[in-house]
Amino acid sequence: MNSVDEEFISQCLRKYYxxxxxxxxxxxxxxRHEFGYQKPNSPMIRHIQLQDAAELRSTLMQELxxxxxxxxxxxxxxxxPMAEKEWQDADLIFDIDAKDLNLECxxxxxxxxxxxxxKVNNKGCACDSPQIKDVSVTCDRCINASKKEVKKLLDxxxxxxxxxxxxxxxxxxxxxxxxxxxxxxxxxxxxxxxxSELVDYVMCNGILPERLGMKREGAxxxxxxxxxxxxxxxxxHMFGSKTARPKEIKKxxxxxxxxxxxxxxxxxHTLGACIDSxxxxxxxxxxxxPGTINGKSGMTKMACPDIAKFNPYKDAVLINDNKVTVNxxxxxxxxxxxxxxxxxxNKDVDIPSYAAMYLMCKGxxxxx
Amino acid sequence: xxxLGEAELAKYPFLADAGQHLxxxxxxxxxxxxxxxxxxxxxxxxxxxxxxxxxxxxYKPSPKGxxxxxxxxxxxxxxxxxxxxxxxxxxIKKFAMQEARxxxxxxxxxxxxxxxxxxxxxxRKIIWDLAxxxxxxxxxxxxxxxxxxxHRAVLFHAREWKLINRQVKDGWVYLNPHETVRLIxxxxxxxxxxxxxxxxxxxxxxxxxxxxxKLILLNSKFQPQIAYxxxxxxxxxxxxxxxxxxxxxxxxxxxxxxTYLLSRGYNVKEIAPYFKNxxxxxxxxxxxxxxxxxxxxxxxxxxxxxxxxxLKSANLCYxxxxxxxxxxxxxxxxxx
Numbered sequence: 001m002n003s004v005d006e007e008f009i010s011q012c013l014r015k016y017y018x019x020x021x022x023x024x025x026x027x028x029x030x031x032r033h034e035f036g037y038q039k040p041n042s043p044m045i046r047h048i049q050l051q052d053a054a055e056l057r058s059t060l061m062q063e064l065x066x067x068x069x070x071x072x073x074x075x076x077x078x079x080x081p082m083a084e085k086e087w088q089d090a091d092l093i094f095d096i097d098a099k100d101l102n103l104e105c106x107x108x109x110x111x112x113x114x115x116x117x118x119k120v121n122n123k124g125c126a127c128d129s130p131q132i133k134d135v136s137v138t139c140d141r142c143i144n145a146s147k148k149e150v151k152k153l154l155d156x157x158x159x160x161x162x163x164x165x166x167x168x169x170x171x172x173x174x175x176x177x178x179x180x181x182x183x184x185x186x187x188x189x190x191x192x193x194x195x196s197e198l199v200d201y202v203m204c205n206g207i208l209p210e211r212l213g214m215k216r217e218g219a220x221x222x223x224x225x226x227x228x229x230x231x232x233x234x235x236x237h238m239f240g241s242k243t244a245r246p247k248e249i250k251k252x253x254x255x256x257x258x259x260x261x262x263x264x265x266x267x268x269h270t271l272g273a274c275i276d277s278x279x280x281x282x283x284x285x286x287x288x289x290p291g292t293i294n295g296k297s298g299m300t301k302m303a304c305p306d307i308a309k310f311n312p313y314k315d316a317v318l319i320n321d322n323k324v325t326v327n328x329x330x331x332x333x334x335x336x337x338x339x340x341x342x343x344x345x346n347k348d349v350d351i352p353s354y355a356a357m358y359l360m361c362k363g364x365x366x367x368x
Numbered sequence: 369x370x371x372l373g374e375a376e377l378a379k380y381p382f383l384a385d386a387g388q389h390l391x392x393x394x395x396x397x398x399x400x401x402x403x404x405x406x407x408x409x410x411x412x413x414x415x416x417x418x419x420x421x422x423x424x425x426x427y428k429p430s431p432k433g434x435x436x437x438x439x440x441x442x443x444x445x446x447x448x449x450x451x452x453x454x455x456x457x458x459x460i461k462k463f464a465m466q467e468a469r470x471x472x473x474x475x476x477x478x479x480x481x482x483x484x485x486x487x488x489x490x491x492r493k494i495i496w497d498l499a500x501x502x503x504x505x506x507x508x509x510x511x512x513x514x515x516x517x518x519h520r521a522v523l524f525h526a527r528e529w530k531l532i533n534r535q536v537k538d539g540w541v542y543l544n545p546h547e548t549v550r551l552i553x554x555x556x557x558x559x560x561x562x563x564x565x566x567x568x569x570x571x572x573x574x575x576x577x578x579x580x581x582k583l584i585l586l587n588s589k590f591q592p593q594i595a596y597x598x599x600x601x602x603x604x605x606x607x608x609x610x611x612x613x614x615x616x617x618x619x620x621x622x623x624x625x626x627t628y629l630l631s632r633g634y635n636v637k638e639i640a641p642y643f644k645n646x647x648x649x650x651x652x653x654x655x656x657x658x659x660x661x662x663x664x665x666x667x668x669x670x671x672x673x674x675x676x677x678x679l680k681s682a683n684l685c686y687x688x689x690x691x692x693x694x695x696x697x698x699x700x701x702x703x704x
Contacts, residue, residue, distance in 0.1 A: 083669050131648055161514055162539015186515045194518040196681040201531045205681070211533045228537040277681050278620065 001040045004367045005360050009040060009298075012319050012357050013064045016293060020318055021060070024291030025169075025303070026053050032074035032088065036286045037065035038295065044069075046286060049079040066295035066361075069286035072181075082284060089188035092195065093287060094202070095279035096149045097177035098142035099134075109332050110136045113363050120329050120364065135362045136176060137334040138313050147307055150178050153273035156202050157182070160229050172312045174294025174301040179287065196281045204230060204272030209260050216257045222249050233271050234264075293319075298357035314338060319354035326356045328365040334358075378429050379474040380494060381444035382467065382560045393438060400446055401575035412439060413446035414579050420466030421459050421586065427470050452569040454580045456587035460564055468556035472549045479510065480545035495548075499555035503548060510548045511540035520551045522677070525695055601700035602686040603679055604628050614645045620682045622646075626661050627673040628697055636662055673698050 001009075027033060030053070036046030037059070046069070050056050060068065071078070073090035099106070111120050115131035136142075150170060157163040157180075167184040190198070200206050212231055213221035223231030225242055238252075239245040252260055279285065288294060288301045300318050304310035313336050321337070328344035328351075335341070341355050348368050351359075359365035377384050400406055412430075420427050429440045444467075451460050478491040492503055501520075503510045514536065521529045535542040543551065572580070600608065607625040610617045617625070622643065629639045636658040643654050656665070663670035675696050679685045694700055 159538070160536045186513065190515060190518060193522045193675070193677060194515075196678060197518050197522055197531050199681055201536070204532060206527060206530050207532045208527055210528075229535065230532065281678070281681065 001360070001363075002366060006040045008324065008353075008367045009066065009357060009360060010064045012298070012353055013066070013293060014061065016319060017057075017060045017064070020291070020300070021057055023300070023302075024056070024289060026056065027070070029074055030056065030070075032076075032078060034071035034073070034075060034078040034085070034286060035059075036069040037063060038067045038069075039063065040066050040295075047079050047081065049077075060292075066293065068289045068292035070289045071284070071286045073283055087283065090283045092182035092184070092187045092190065092198070093279060094153055094180040094182075094273075095173070095177065095276040096146050096153065096180070096274065097173070097276055098139070098146045099136065099176055100276060101142070101145050101149065101274055103142060103145055105139055105141045106136065109139045109142075109334070110134050111331060111364070118363055121331060133363075135364065137330065137332050137362070137364075138336065140313075140335075142176065143312055146177050147310075149274050150180065150307055152271075153180060153202055153275065156273060160201070161198070163187070169290075170304050170307055171290050172299075172302045172304050172310065172316050174288060174292075174299045174316060175297045178304075178307070179301070181290075192281045192283050195283065196277065199275065199277045199280050202273045203275060203277070204268040207264060207268060209257060209264055212264070214252070214257060214260045222252065230271075234267065237267060237271060238263075294361075296361055298354060298361045317354045319357050321352035321354060323350050324353055324356045325350050325368045326359065326365040327368050328359055330359055330362075330364040376490065376494075377438070378440040379478075380471055381441045382471070382563050383494065383497070384441050384445070393442070395442070397449065397570055398573055398575075400442065400449075401573040406442075409439060409442045409446055410575075410579070412443035413450060414582075416443055416447045417450060417459060417463055417583065418586070420470075421462040424466075426466060426473065429470075448564050448567050449570055450576060450579055450583060451564060452567055453572055453576065454583035454587065455569075456583050459583060459587045460561065464557050464560040464564060467560050468553055471556055472553060476545045476549045479548060495552060498559050499552040501552060501555075506540070506542070509535075509542040509544060511542055512548070512551075514539050514541060517541040517551070520554070523554060525677075599690075599701050601628075601691065601694075601697040602688050603684050603697055606686045607684070608642060611642055611645050616648075617646065618682075618684075621684055623661070623671075624674060624679060624684055624697070626658055627671050630658075630662050630670065631673045631698055636664070 031049060031051050033050075034046060035048040035050045035056075036044055037048075038044045048059075050059065071090070072093050074088045076086035076088060078085060111134075113120055113133045113135050114127050115133050116127040119127075154165075154168065154170075157168065158165060163182055163184050167182060169181045169183070171179045171181065173179050187198075207230060209215075212223055212234055222245075223235040225235045225239060225245070226232060227235060235245070239248045279287075290301050290303060292301055293299070294301055298319055299312065299316040302312075302316040304312075304315070317337050325348055327346065327348050328342070329346045330342045330344045333340055333342040336355055336358060337352070339352075339355075341351060344365075356365060356367070360367070395406075400409060416427050419425055447463070451463060475491060475495065478487060488505065495501060495503060499520075501512060501516050503512050505511075514531070517534070518531065521531065527533060531541070604625060607617055607621045610621070611625075625642060626639055629642070630636075636655060639658055640651070640654050643649055659665045661671045673696060674682075676685060676687070676691070676694060679697070680687075691700065694702075
C-alpha cells in the first residue's frame with residue numbers, strides 16, 4: 001500500500017473510531033486480555049495490556065490501526081511473552097469462512113494478485129513470483145451459505161451441547177464469514193485438546209456406524225427421526241419421512257456395513273458445521289475485536305443478533321460516502337450499500353469512500 | 369469428605385484417613401508389624417501388593433464378617449507402609465492402578481445395582497469426593513455435563529469415547545454405570561497414588577524388613593527396555609513426500625514436520641532442506657521459523673510435536689496399522 005493510500009485510509013479510520021467507538025464490544029476484564037494491532041505495511045504489534053476503554057480509545061486514535069485484535073484468552077500477565085502470560089481461561093470461538101465452503105461461485109468472484117508487484121490476474125506481471133494471493137469480492141451466495149453453516153452450528157450448540165442463546169454472540173467477521181463467540185463459563189477453561197473434541201462434534205468428524213445402530217453383522221436399531229443429536233439428524237436426512245424409513249432401512253441393510261460407512265463419511269460433511277478447526281482449538285489466538293474495522297475489506301466486524309435479516313454489505317459498511325477518485329483494477333463487479341460497482345479495468349473512477357476503502361484494502365485500487 | 373460405614377470402607381479403603389484409623393482401632397504400627405495375632409493383616413497386606421502387581425489380577429476383599437478385624441482397611445494401610453519403605457515406584461504405580469480397578473468394580477456395581485436412593489446417593493458422593501464430578505440419574509443412564517466429560521474423555525483413545533460417539537442432549541452426556549466409572553479411572557488412580565505419595569514414610573519397624581526386601585526385588589524387575597525404529601510415522605512421511613513433490617504443505621503440516629524432526633534431535637540446518645521444494649520457499653524465513661520452533665529465538669520455548677488427536681483434527685493423520693496404540697508421532701516405532 002503506497003503512502004497516499006495509507007493517508008486516505010488513516011483519515012477514514014480516524015473518522016470511524018471517532019464516530020463509532022461506542023459500538024466496539026469491550027470485555028469487562030479488558031486488562032486481562034492481550035491486545036494487538038497492525039498498521040498498513042507494518043508488522044503486527046501484540047502483547048499489549050490495556051487498562052480500560054479510555055486507553056483503548058487513545059490507542060486507536062493515535063495509532064489508527066487497520067486491524068485490531070484482542071485475545072480470546074484472559075491472562076494474569078497479558079503483556080509478558082506467551083510462555084509467561086499465565087493463561088486463565090478463554091472464550092470459545094468458532095469461525096465460519098466462506099472460502100472454506102468450496103462453493104462453485106468462488107472462482108467467479110475471485111481475482112489473483114501477484115504478491116510482489118500487485119498486478120491483477122497476471123496482467124502485465126513479469127515477476128514470475130510463486131506467491132499469488134487470492135482476493136475475493138462480495139457475493140450473496142457465499143454469505144447465504146455461511147449463514148446456513150452458522151444456523152447448523154448454533155442448532156448443535158444449543159440442542160446438544162446445552163449452550164444458552166443468551167451466552168452466544170454472532171458477529172459478521174467484516175469480510176467473508178462469521179465468528180461465533182461463546183461466553184458460557186462452563187466452557188471457558190477447556191484446553192486445546194478438549195476444544196478439538198468439540199470441533200469434531202460440531203463438524204461430525206469421526207462418527208462410528210455403531211453410533212447409528214449399524215453393526216458389522218447388520219443393521220439392528222437405526223435411529224428414529226425424533227431422536228436427539230446426531231442420530232436424529234442422520235435419520236431426518238437419510239429417511240426424510242417416517243413412512244420412508246422402513247424402505248430405506250431395508251436398503252441400508254442390504255448394502256452392508258462398508259457401504260454405510262462410506263455414506264456416513266459423505267453425509268458427515270453435509271450435516272456437520274463447516275468451521276475452521278484451528279481457530280477454535282487455538283487458546284492463545286488474538287481475534288479481530290468486535291466493532292473494529294477489518295483491514296481486508298474496510299467493513300466492520302459487527303454483531304448480528306438477527307442473522308437471517310443481516311445484510312453485511314450494507315449493515316457492516318460504516319465508512320462514510322464522501323466521493324473520492326481512485327484508479328481501480330477490479331475485473332469483477334461487486335455490491336456495497338445496495339449499489340453495484342465495477343467492473344473496473346484500470347480506470348480512474350469517482351466512488352464513495354467506503355467503496356474506495358474496500359478496493360484499497362483488497363489491493364484493487366489506488367488513490368489518484 | 370463423607371463419613372463411610374465399615375462396609376463401604378472395606379470396598380474403598382483408600383477413603384479412610386489412615387492417620388486416624390490405626391489409633392481408632394487401638395493399634396500401633398509396631399503392633400501391626402510384630403503382633404502374632406495380626407499376622408493375618410501382614411500376610412494380606414503383602415499379598416495385596418503381590419497379587420495386584422505380579423499377576424495383574426484385581427484384588428478381591430474377603431467376604432464380609434469373616435473376622436472381627438477391619439482387615440481390608442488395615443491391610444491397605446499396611447500395604448502403603450510397605451510400599452513407602454521399599455520406595456518401589458513401579459510397584460506403587462501398579463498397585464494404585466490395580467486398587468483403582470478393584471474400586472471401579474464396586475462403584476459400577478453400586479451405581480448399577482443400587483436399589484435404594486441412599487445407596488446411589490452414597491456412590492454419587494464417593495464419586496464427587498474422588499473426582500469432583502457431579503453425576504445424576506436419568507432413566508437408566510447417568511448423565512454428566514459436557515465439559516466434565518471432555519476433561520476426562522480426551523485422555524482416552526478409543527473412538528467410542530469421542531463426544532461424537534456418545535448420546536449428547538441439552539448439555540449432558542449419557543453413560544451407563546460401567547462408562548461412568550471408567551471415565552474417572554485416572555482420577556481414582558491419582559487419588560490412590562496421591563494418598564501413597566502424601567503418606568509419611570514411617571521408620572523401619574522390625575518384622576516388616578523381610579517383606580520390604582522382597583518388594584525391592586520385585587520392583588527391580590520392572591525396568592523397561594526401549595528400542596527405536598528408523599522409520600518415520602505415516603503423517604510425517606506424507607508431509608515429507610508432499611514437499612519433495614513440490615506440492616504445498618499447510619502451515620499445520622509444516623509445524624508438525626519441523627517439531628517432529630526437532631524432537632528427533634535434528635538441528636535447524638538439517639531440517640531446512642526438507643522445505644526447499646515448497647512453492648513459497650524462502651530460505652531466511654524458513655530458518656527464522658525453524659529457529660523459533662527450536663526455541664533459539666522469541667521466548668526460547670522449544671515446541672513439542674503435537675499429539676495424534678490434534679493431527680487428526682487438522683486432517684494431517686494418515687494412520688496405518690503400525691500406528692496402533694500410539695498417541696503421539698514420537699511414539700511411532702518405539703518398542704518396549
